[in-house]
Amino acid sequence: MPPAYPPEFRRRAVKLFCEREKPVAQIAAELGISESCLRRWAAQDDVDAGRRDGVSSDERSELAQRRREKRRLEMENEILRRTASTSATLDPDVSLSPTVSGQ
DSSP states (O other), rough: OOOOOOOHHHHHHHHHHHHTOOOOOHHHHHHOOOOOHHHHHHOOOOOOOOEESSHHHHHHHHHHHHHHHHHHHHHHHHHHHHHHHHHSOOOOSSSSSSOOOOO
16 A cells, blocks of 8 residues: 555645646646646545535535444444354353352
8 A cells, every 4th residue: 555645745736637737647746746646636636626516525424434333333233143142042041140159
């Protein structure tokens, strides 16, 4: 996975891109990033600024957070389902609580 660039670096790169004083290839080469990366950042900046339709960075972050939470809840439900299933099939005379030997 490519390195994550700081937000200030991205903002500066997008600003240079928008100024159109140099070709995109030259700007990207000077910054050490690919043209496609620079174009993606500029497109995302347009979405974030409302100049273009799409999913904003904040919305994307919120979606990722909600997906993580959903996965966690699904795993918890699966654990509870398995526990309930196992408990239901156990012999009712067998205690699930730990016993202390010698008492």
